[in-house]
Amino acid sequence: MDTLKLLSRSTGLRKSRQQAQHTTPSSGQPTQPQVLRRVEHVAKPSKKRKRGDHGPSSLDDGLGGLDFFGDAANASSKPAKSPKNDGAEDGDNLEQDQTVSSVEHVVQTPTDEEVRATLKQHKLKVTWLNPMTSQAGPKRKAGNLDDQGYTAPTEVQMGALPLLLDALDRYLDSHGEDSKPVGNMNLLTVAPTGSGKTLAFMIPLLHRVQTRRHGNEAANMNTVSAIVLAPTKELVSQITNEGRKLAKGTGIKVTQMRRGMRLATSQAANGTTDSATVGQDLTVKVDVLISTPGLLHSMLGEEQSSANDSLCNVRDLVLDEADVLLDPLFREQTLGVWNRLSNSKLSVSLWSATMGSNIEELAASTIRDWRSNLSSSDAEAEPEAPFIRLVVGLKDSAVPNVEHRLVYAATEQGKLMGLRQLLHPASTPQGSGTPLLPPFLIFTQTIERAVALHSELLYDIPAEAGGISRIAVLHADLSDTARDSVMTRFRKGEIWVLITTDLLSRGVDFRGVNGVVNYDIPTSSAAYVHRVGRTGRAGREGGVAVTLYSKEDIPYLKHVANVVAMAQKQEGSSSKDSGLQQWLLDALPKLSKQEKQKLKKRGIESRTTRGKDDDPKAARRTRISSKPGFVRQAENNRKGAVLGSQRRAQAEAEAPSEAGDDSDFAGFD
């Protein structure tokens, strides 16, 4: 069996196949999707960090008995709480409920009874998993979930689904507050990488779209009802795939935004515009639209008037990887789309594994500003939607089920040698941790370095093992078709080593990736969390994350080291395994806020060719090569000499002979 076929999401999680698929370490035990371990012994009493005022919108008190991670047997006891989040760098100015901590971890697969008991004790109504429901829509969706082998929700799904489906209504009822059902709400969720956030937002989204279609809003059918924004094309097509699998048989159209695509306006969809025009315009009728912010924003820019707006019926906006979407890189486009949505019943949800306090503040202020732009009649008719934050586990931390390793390689060439050693696990010295088995991802800082590393390693895989076809590079300068093809081949297991930039660090889910190599260190702690989060997904064990660092990286290593130390603390593993001793952690210099921002924006200067056009020496230093500079210089000289002699020979051959050719002579004028 080709174990690398595991990469394909389409391999599914069917029980029959699971037994045959446990051959690569990180394929793990997919029947237990909990990213955070179940807690057997709770060592420390709960500690709540409270800073600032908590408005009545905080659900912590109301849902105080909820413990998404506790042992079912101890359900009546108080929730297990974690130690203080020392590693989180963001100055989170709101209450942070850190819910998980354990001294001893027990990995157990709960029985069906246990799962049911846990859900019951935690008062969670997870309607989507119940195939016995009488409604056709939910039944269909539950069947679709079943088809994919999902039997138990992950922590984030346990937390978010009841909130987004209907628990909020019950919460308000039980508190004797205004018992009017809350149709819209805003939610900000922070949950670990690979914890199943896609399903956590997609299931309620489809449910709400379907409810609206069955309700009295049928008139608005076929205009866009929900939008999901994600930062990259790869992530957009992955979410579209997931959405389609879930929506199968429900009649809901989940569509990926493409260049040149036009969306049906409310008039066109209601038949005010004749269908022939719609057809000629290549206008598409969509329920759930998935897009990058740039593509949708530019399409909206081309729309002539907002009166006949294609997005006027949008009731749900999901920002996946919200911290990136609201980062300066995408901010203008994301807010451009958000502010264009005019339906007063809009609900917004933001999702990521990392969320700085600045992003949270920006989201809150955007919600306020957006509401203040509603017409006074709309604002009066629609009560202000609650804005809720849900944190699963430790905020901004890397998954603990991955083996994190920091490897000192001294120089650029040392890093290349280190990487070659990883490519040939047989040459890895005994006792140096779990060998890194393919398939794995290698991250570099820039596109140039990804391309250079690819050409360096091209011949490292022996021909008998597939040779150069097993290694590939993927970056934003490639055409869409080339990017799609590399993604498909990697998912199918045809490519074993994929070199890439941060383009693939967010959200992309390759089931069964065994490891991640940071050839260039990530430039922020969030970038580290997301890069290494490409392995160890859905609680799978056996993933390895290796970060190679040179002398040049030492001033910038602290943010990575902090995240690694925190992951080890959660896991209870030894610091020696990771190459991160306490003395190193203490000795690493701390960056100022400005330095951190500069690093995030520009990366490590010596690795970028940007602005080095006038300095060929500096530009040369950014290159990746196993050859020392003097060898390359000698080679260049030799090449130059050969080229020069070829040119001379050619010039001599082309020059007219000294005797000349009289027949060509046209005479003097």
Ligand SMILES: Nc1ncnc2c1ncn2[C@@H]1O[C@H](COP(=O)(O)OP(=O)(O)OP(=O)(O)O)[C@@H](O)[C@H]1O
């Ligand atoms: N309930 C479940 N049971 C088993 N597997 C699940 C469940 N929910 C999701 N998964 C699987 O977990 C993997 C990760 O899911 P997903 O891509 O949604 O993670 P994520 O939280 O969005 O990660 P990231 O932060 O990296 O974007 C997927 O392969 C998905 O199929």
